[in-house]
Amino acid sequence: MENKSPELDAVFHALGDPTRRAVVQRLVQGEASVSDLARPFDMGLPAFMKHLGVLQDAGLVVSEKHGRTRTCRIQPETLTAAERWFEEQRAFWQGRYAGLDELLRTLEQGKKDET
Amino acid sequence: MKPDPEFQFIADTTTAKMTIRREFAARRELVWDCHTKPELLERWFAPKPLSTKTKSMEFQEGGHWHYAMVDQDDTHYWGRTDYTSITPKTHYATTDAFSDETGAPNTDMPISDWDVTFSDTSKGTMVETVIQYASPDDLQKVIDMGMKEGLTSTLETLDEVLAELTK
Numbered sequence: 001m002e003n004k005s006p007e008l009d010a011v012f013h014a015l016g017d018p019t020r021r022a023v024v025q026r027l028v029q030g031e032a033s034v035s036d037l038a039r040p041f042d043m044g045l046p047a048f049m050k051h052l053g054v055l056q057d058a059g060l061v062v063s064e065k066h067g068r069t070r071t072c073r074i075q076p077e078t079l080t081a082a083e084r085w086f087e088e089q090r091a092f093w094q095g096r097y098a099g100l101d102e103l104l105r106t107l108e109q110g111k112k113d114e115t
Numbered sequence: 116m117k118p119d120p121e122f123q124f125i126a127d128t129t130t131a132k133m134t135i136r137r138e139f140a141a142r143r144e145l146v147w148d149c150h151t152k153p154e155l156l157e158r159w160f161a162p163k164p165l166s167t168k169t170k171s172m173e174f175q176e177g178g179h180w181h182y183a184m185v186d187q188d189d190t191h192y193w194g195r196t197d198y199t200s201i202t203p204k205t206h207y208a209t210t211d212a213f214s215d216e217t218g219a220p221n222t223d224m225p226i227s228d229w230d231v232t233f234s235d236t237s238k239g240t241m242v243e244t245v246i247q248y249a250s251p252d253d254l255q256k257v258i259d260m261g262m263k264e265g266l267t268s269t270l271e272t273l274d275e276v277l278a279e280l281t282k
Contacts, residue, residue, distance in 0.1 A: 012128035085258050089133070090124045095162025097122065097137050100149060103159045104141040107149075 014058035019043075020051050024060060024074065031073035034063070121238075128255070131248035139240045143233050146240040147204045150231065153180070161185070170218065176201050181218040195220055196229075206232045211246075224260070225253035 014020055023037055038048040052072065055061040063072045121138035139146050149155045153172040161167040161184040168191070172180040178198050183191040195214035201207045209229045212220035220226070230245045248254040 012126060016125065016127055089126065092162055093124060093135050093137075094122060096159060097139075099159035099162060100146075101139065103149060103155065104139055104145060107145055107155075108141060 010058040011060060014054050014060055017051065017054075019048075020055055023051065023055060023072075027061060027072060027074040031071050034070045034072060037072060128251055131251045131254040133244075133246040135244045135246075137242055138236055138238055139242065141239050143204055143235055143240045146242060147233055150233075150242075151207070156180070157182075170216075174198060174201070179218075181214065183216075191216070193218075204233060206230070225249065225256050227253075227257075 015024065019041055022040070026032060026037060034049070034052065037052070038045060041048060052061065052063070056063065059075055061072050062075055063070050065071075123134070123136040125134040127133070149159065151174045153169045153174075156172075157167045157169050159167075160182070165184045165186055168183045168185055170181040170183070172178075172182075174180070176198055180196040180198075181193075182196070183193045185191050193214045193216055195212045195218055196209045197212075199208045199210060208231070210226050211229050212226045213224040214220050225248055228247045230243075230247075232243045232245075234241045234243075248257070
């Protein structure tokens with residue numbers, strides 16, 4: 001797998017924002033028009049278009065104009081490289097902390113049993 | 116994977132920084148002990164199915180923890196954590212390096228600075244870990260290596276999603 005550093009930086013910057021992550025998650029389910037994508041967010045269209053621009057610059061999202069509607073879809077190739085590493089780290093820490101939860105429960109239980 | 120609302124993982128390659136926040140339903144003293152006593156640290160630091168093995172540990176400023184994460188094939192991934200600052204039950208700072216069995220840091224690989232902060236919450240204890248690499252290039256090196264070695268093995272869900280996408 002190729003990892004060109006500047007591109008990956010752009011991808012991580014793009015995914016570092018909750019609005020943009022939500023857009024990516026929505027588009028994973030299928031293409032959508034800009035107005036449909038913008039609807040759940042409490043912001044004006046210009047602000048939303050800025051977010052969309054960051055996703056497009058990072059190569060995560062492409063859009064096409066059909067008549068008066070602009071339709072967006074995900075670029076799965078770009079998502080793979082960045083998301084894979086990001087998800088690995090997240091899963092690693094989640095697993096690690098699940099183990100710590102278990103240990104803390106055991107220690108608390110041990111304390112109760114003593115008294 | 117189960118939803119984990121108290122868990123926050125923020126990675127920023129432009130600043131070469133990762134921030135991990137997690138709340139635990141336990142007293143701060145106990146959570147602190149689990150981070151700073153080798154016999155407890157060993158029981159959770161490597162996520163399942165990996166395990167943790169301590170070669171030596173001195174939890175004091177200037178001291179270090181030399182450990183390995185061990186996988187099911189008995190491959191040892193050695194690490195060395197040097198404690199640079201300690202405020203009991205509140206905060207400690209370390210430098211974290213890849214190492215070998217002798218505890219010598221691997222100078223070809225980036226070193227990261229860790230700040231681990233403990234605070235009380237209504238539910239118990241919040242732990243915030245900030246991992247800072249010297250530069251985005253350093254972080255990139257770690258990413259490249261991580262992807263090659265595949266130390267973690269929890270990617271099935273993501274792979275399934277991506278397989279769906281590329282159909």
